[in-house]
Amino acid sequence: MKKYAIVCFYTASKGGNGAAEVSLGVLNAIKSNKKLFEINDQNIKLDFIRFFFKFTCIIKFVFKIKKYFKNVKKKIIIIEGASWVGYSFLFFILCKIFIKKIIVIYHSHNIEYDIRKKKNKNIIIISLTKYFEKLIFKFSNFATVVSKVDQKRIKQLYNLKSYILENGININRLKKRKPKFKLPKKYYMFIGSYWFTPNKEAIDLLIEKIYPKIKKKFPKYKLIITGEGFPTKKEKKNEIIYFKNVSKKSLNYIISKCGFLLFPLKKATGTKLKVIECLA
Structure with missing residues (x-):
């Protein structure tokens, strides 16, 4: 045994x-x-x-x-x-x-x-x-x-x-459930906890360099960030929608309805499971 x-x-x-x-x-x-x-x-x-x-x-x-x-x-x-x-x-x-x-x-x-x-x-x-x-x-x-x-x-x-x-990925982990909170009609996303260094670098780059350009060209699209540790000051200052704790099924639903996802990650070791899941 x-x-x-x-x-x-x-x-x-x-x-x-x-x-x-x-x-x-x-x-x-x-x-x-x-x-x-x-x-x-x-x-x-x-x-x-x-x-x-x-x-x-x-x-x-x-x-x-x-x-x-x-x-x-x-x-x-x-x-x-x-x-x-x-x-x-x-x-x-x-x-x-x-x-x-x-x-x-x-x-x-x-x-x-x-x-x-x-x-x-x-x-x-x-x-x-x-x-x-x-x-x-x-x-x-x-x-x-x-x-x-x-x-x-x-x-x-x-x-x-x-x-x-x-x-x-486990296909059973991709089941979806509509969250109780309201979502904007048009939005794009970044998924990842801010305390993880590669994610922090990517989020900072997104907010400082990429987000202003997208906001100018597509003003109706809102940016949603999910994960732990995102500073509330950045959220309020940049009018970003931030969800700290989202259930897996709700997250899958939010992903399925978003216009696109952005992962401006610099070279890093490991593989990004969120990318694999989003492509599934």
């Missing part, structure tokens, strides 16, 4: 963002003997409190998973790599110490070092990220990336082998 433990250091079960949807895709692809372990830290505002909260959750996860794997011959842990890789590596080490004979798959969503290098000016965090990422790619039984671009980047950075596990 074999069992799977899918581990996320964020909330995945509700979906609604790229990382969660990818993790749900992995969970749904496994037919049986599976369990999702996730952390809900969405209401924690301070970074240092969030760090210690995740640290304690990681320790608890190890012993919960050990109990879950009791009397199981084949124990497979899938670490969803969409959080800081330091959490993943800490969890990996603790699992190796306390749980015997496990198979660990590190499922990277991006190249974490490249993301942190853009997002964080702290050289210590950047260096630790690179160090931990190299180790988890080296010592996991299997380490996956989402594209050939990421595979080449891992080889370039760490001279290590990785396996390509491309992102896909």
Whole structure:
């Protein structure tokens, strides 16, 4: 008998963002003997409190998973790599110490070092990220990336082998439901949380450079932005319609009715699930 433990250091079960949807895709692809372990830290505002909260959750996860794997011959842990890789590596080490004979798959969503290098000016965090990422790619039984671009980047950075596990979509996650709130007659969209650096860069570019030109040429079209973390000052100043928390079915409906979508993303690792979903 074999069992799977899918581990996320964020909330995945509700979906609604790229990382969660990818993790749900992995969970749904496994037919049986599976369990999702996730952390809900969405209401924690301070970074240092969030760090210690995740640290304690990681320790608890190890012993919960050990109990879950009791009397199981084949124990497979899938670490969803969409959080800081330091959490993943800490969890990996603790699992190796306390749980015997496990198979660990590190499922990277991006190249974490490249993301942190853009997002964080702290050289210590950047260096630790690179160090931990190299180790988890080296010592996991299997380490996956989402594209050939990421595979080449891992080889370039760490001279290590990785396996390509491309992102896909679950057709059942594309069901639509009309939201209760009113939508403008004509609109276009950007989908993505502002706290994620590539999205932040794209949204800032959209608002500062692209949005004024579209507004001038197509004044009847409104811009809708969905996702977490968008500053309310930017929303009010630019007359943008912002939806922070939209259910997956409602989001699918809004997408289906919009005139077009804009994703002015600069070069970044990973693949953009929202683009795949919008094309489906």
